[in-house]
Amino acid sequence: MNIEIQSRLEALAFKKTIPFCYCCYSEAPTGRCAKCYSDDLMRLLPGIGCEYGTEWVIEDLLRNIEKVDISERFEDSIRSYYPKETSIGWLKVNTASAIKDLDPISWDLAKSEWADSEEQEGTLLTFDNGSTYFDPSEIESFLDSEGV
Ligand SMILES: [Zn+2]
Structure with missing residues (x-):
């Protein structure tokens, strides 16, 4: 926090x-x-x-304040960590989409672990134990505009 x-x-x-x-x-x-x-x-x-x-x-x-779309943000981060495409046999597939399709449970687990670590690093904020997330800078500029 x-x-x-x-x-x-x-x-x-x-x-x-x-x-x-x-x-x-x-x-x-x-x-x-x-x-x-x-x-x-x-x-x-x-x-x-x-x-x-x-x-x-x-x-x-x-x-x-606009909430952070965690799914979108997580997918972006996965896309930046792994090659865009992966080969499965003779297929070239989008790596992030393939993981999500092949093992949605593991995808969701990784997503919540990622959100936790982002929160610990202070790049995301949650006030409801991870149901919704905010960008700290969005909250700060809202507070600035309210003069507190
Ligand atoms: Zn009274």
Whole structure:
């Protein structure tokens, strides 16, 4: 996990939301409810909803950022590592397509291992344990444009 991006996303989540007292069902922009004086406040994201914490806000913010097509990115990387064509008997076949067709399970396994290692190197980011991936630079330019 990229700590810097994570904390900038949190900063943006705070910026986009208003503290909200669920008991009184009113906004509490000072961080303390003016009616019941509670500081046990939810975050209100106007037009979306209110809930405790910022994780769900970050999830919503990430909708603005284009996801990485892992299958496409992985296939590109395989194409760059192996010769474009492979001979099988008298056939010349596209190496990546052949692997995928001959052993789709091994292909998928290699793809998820590749995604893990890209994430460890910091070239891909996931916030949901690998269901979706983002390009860190895409998130950074989104954060830049939001001024956080
Ligand atoms: Zn209150």
